[in-house]
Amino acid sequence: MTTAAPATLPDRQPTLRVAAMPSDANYTGDIFGGWLMGQVDIAGSIPAVHRAKGRVATIAVNSFVFKQPIFVGDIVSFYTRIVKAGTTSVTVDVEVFVQRDPENPTCLKVTEATLTYVAVGEDRKPRPLPPQE
Known part of the structure; x- marks a missing residue:
């Protein structure tokens, strides 16, 4: 990985915000990629659920x-x-940013992902999306 240039947060509310905790990290203090993938999936599902109703x-x-x-x-x-x-x-794009070091604040874009969700009924089979309002 290369050194990233500082970034600024997008000018809108985040879908999800969480603090990275010790239980989410390996022994060297880096957050597990699997934890991040799970959080990205949660964040991406939120607008998908709203669109699918x-x-x-x-x-x-x-x-x-x-x-x-x-x-x-x-x-x-x-x-x-x-x-x-x-x-x-x-299909949802997810951008992930971190803010670190409150004494010397830094913001970095750390991850980009695109995920696709399918609307499902109670039978867990695909169903059409409702018309957009």
Whole structure:
């Protein structure tokens, strides 16, 4: 990984924000990639659920790029945007930023991902998305 240039948070509310905790890290203090992938999936599902007006299931991780490590104590912010809505599916871009070191504040973009969700009914089979309001 290369050294990242400082970033600024997007000018909108994050979909999800969480503090990286020691239980989320390996013995050297880096946050596990699997933990981050789970959080990205949670964040991405939020706009998908709203668009589907109900249950969704993750059907694809189209891309996932780890740009920089996340450390214990980082404040991790997840920003989402629906990029495509099909007949039954919703594709969401997720950008992840960290804020670290309150004495010398730094903001970095650490991850980008694109995930696709499918709307499912109570039978857990695909169902059409409702018309957009």
